[in-house]
Amino acid sequence: MYGGGNLFETPKLDELRNEDPIKLKEFEDRIERGEKIEPNDWMPALYRKQLIRMIEQHAHSEIIGALPEGTWITRAPGFKRKMSLMAKVQDEVGHAQLLYSAAETLGKSREQMIDDLISGKSKYSNIFNYPTFTWADCCFISWLVDAGAIVNQTANARGSYGPYCRALDRICAEESFHLKYGHHCVIHLATGTPKQRKMMQEAIDRWWEPLMHFFGPPDKLSVHTETLVKWKVKMATNDENRQQFLDMYVPKIWELGLTIPDPNLKKNAETGLWEYTEPDWAEFKRVINGDGPCNKERLAVRRVAEERGEWVRQAMLAPQSKYVVPLA
Amino acid sequence: MESLDPRIARLEISDDAILQPKEALDQLVTYEVFVQKKDKAAFEHVGIVHASDVEMAFIFAKETFSRRFTCFGMCVVETGKIRITGYTDNDNNIYDQVAKVEHGDGPEEIYEIFHLKKRGKQHVHIGSVEAESYDNALYKAKVLYDDEKPKFNVWVIKNSDILFSDEDDKAIWDTLSDKKYRDATAYRAMDKIKKFKEEQLNQ
The missing domain is CATH 3.10.20.520 (Phenylacetic acid degradation B)
Incomplete structure (x- = not known):
């Protein structure tokens, strides 16, 4: 579970002006009633476009997100941790498959999505452009990045598009052990030797800012998302998700005697909201546009996997059958 | 920065290779x-x-x-x-739009029928019919399986097109008992946190 902080394009008003007003009303009424939209239903072009973009970004995040953790499988401390981490990484890659399938029902082929990932046209969660220097970095991802993704995705599972909701339900159920595993790893380090504690603390210091970025730009900087909220594409704002995460996990970090590298972080007793230093959004922009420490190598690993698998796909091609869009 | 990913180091992957455009969809x-x-x-x-x-x-x-x-x-x-009907919503039953087709132009064979009984849920197998074409199968399904509740979508599939798992091979679905690490219950750690907190207090 690695999806978070989706970036939406600014919807253009004329895109909606071209839609059939009667069909648009039926579509919006259906969502209003709480009914799901299915692939064969009429939908506005903007809805289709934004959903493809969102589900595709989520799928890419699962695949790329498996890389920084995957690098630690061979070096995980002990057989038990190796087994757990291997199972987790395998799950995440499987979840990418489920998500690609859901996006495909909207009419974009899987191959096109993979091509767009490799060429850098499509985005994925920015946080995976940072390196995992130590085992503690890997533990941080398993616990806290997963936790952040769960906050985002449980919100999305209440959305309006049937195939995406079904995929998310399945993913959430399959993942029940991931978060517990991550927490277990962090507890082990935090309650361990001074050296282990130091390693865990350093990981938190490194990853806190990317994790704050993970939920996406603050609402006051985000593009106009009213339509996306009405259509139940976006179920909670970036700030809402960030607040919920802080509320659930800051106490859990503090109880382990670990500190968070933000002197302004505190819960305002009156508003019930967390106050924090805004992370550096210029850095976020710079990294998401390709200039992060690991952007190039993440895509390089995918590109090589694609290239080296080509002969297998070619060998498997059955020319008597043609690709069609899945039904549901 | 030198890569921390063993794949990059071992496979000698260069991260600045120029992407070659692929020729055809595979x-x-x-x-x-x-x-x-x-x-x-x-x-x-x-x-x-x-x-x-x-x-x-x-x-x-x-x-x-x-x-x-x-x-x-x-x-x-x-x-x-898979032959699919249109989708309906509200309380509209898709079977109400199915025309009477008493015969088909093919040999009689078994067709499997799947219903969508709630929008947002999955299609579920409801039964099979012997028919001479897809349309004939759909009409027979209407006669046999259309109760009072609305069906929003129907899938009709020839039995001979489906690959079923073998009844005798049920053992392939068993989960190995030594995979406990895939369960959340394998990661209980509250004792550790409690002990840690007590130690902190005593210091």
């Missing part, structure tokens, strides 16, 4: 997957896989959809071989 065929969640339960749609042929599709489907949930049987069918 997308494989789409198959729809159905599982039985309980013994003798109806098959339910769970998702899709891409594969070169139906047997490979079955193997991929087993990997993707039977790993974590209970599974007692599975079947796969090429997406293009």
Whole structure:
């Protein structure tokens, strides 16, 4: 579970002006009633476009997100941790498959999505452009990045598009052990030797800012998302998700005697909201546009996997059958 | 920065190679997957896989959809071989739009019928009919399986197009008991936190 902080394009008003007003009303009424939209239903072009973009970004995040953790499988401390981490990484890659399938029902082929990932046209969660220097970095991802993704995705599972909701339900159920595993790893380090504690603390210091970025730009900087909220594409704002995460996990970090590298972080007793230093959004922009420490190598690993698998796909091609869009 | 990823180091991957545009789409065929969640339960749609042929599709489907949930049987069918009706909503029954087709132009064979009984949920196998064409099968399904509740969509599939798991091979669905690390209960750690907090207080 690695999806978070989706970036939406600014919807253009004329895109909606071209839609059939009667069909648009039926579509919006259906969502209003709480009914799901299915692939064969009429939908506005903007809805289709934004959903493809969102589900595709989520799928890419699962695949790329498996890389920084995957690098630690061979070096995980002990057989038990190796087994757990291997199972987790395998799950995440499987979840990418489920998500690609859901996006495909909207009419974009899987191959096109993979091509767009490799060429850098499509985005994925920015946080995976940072390196995992130590085992503690890997533990941080398993616990806290997963936790952040769960906050985002449980919100999305209440959305309006049937195939995406079904995929998310399945993913959430399959993942029940991931978060517990991550927490277990962090507890082990935090309650361990001074050296282990130091390693865990350093990981938190490194990853806190990317994790704050993970939920996406603050609402006051985000593009106009009213339509996306009405259509139940976006179920909670970036700030809402960030607040919920802080509320659930800051106490859990503090109880382990670990500190968070933000002197302004505190819960305002009156508003019930967390106050924090805004992370550096210029850095976020710079990294998401390709200039992060690991952007190039993440895509390089995918590109090589694609290239080296080509002969297998070619060998498997059955020319008597043609690709069609899945039904549901 | 030197890479920390063993793949980069070992495979001598360069991260600044120029991307060669691919020539043609090599997308494989789409198959729809159905599982039985309980013994003798109806098959339910769970998702899709891409594969070169139906047997490979079955193997991929087993990997993707039977790993974590209970599974007692599975079947796969090429997406293009499924005949689908239109979708309805509210209380409109799709069977109300099905015309009377008493015969078809093919030999009589078995067709499997799947219903969508709630929008947002999965298609579920409802039964089979012997018919001479898809339209004939759909009409026979209307006669046999249309009760008072609305059906929002119907899938009609020739039985001969579906690859079913073998009843005698049920053991392939068993989960090995030594995979406890895949359960959340294997990661209890409250004792450790409690002990840690007590130690902090005593210092």
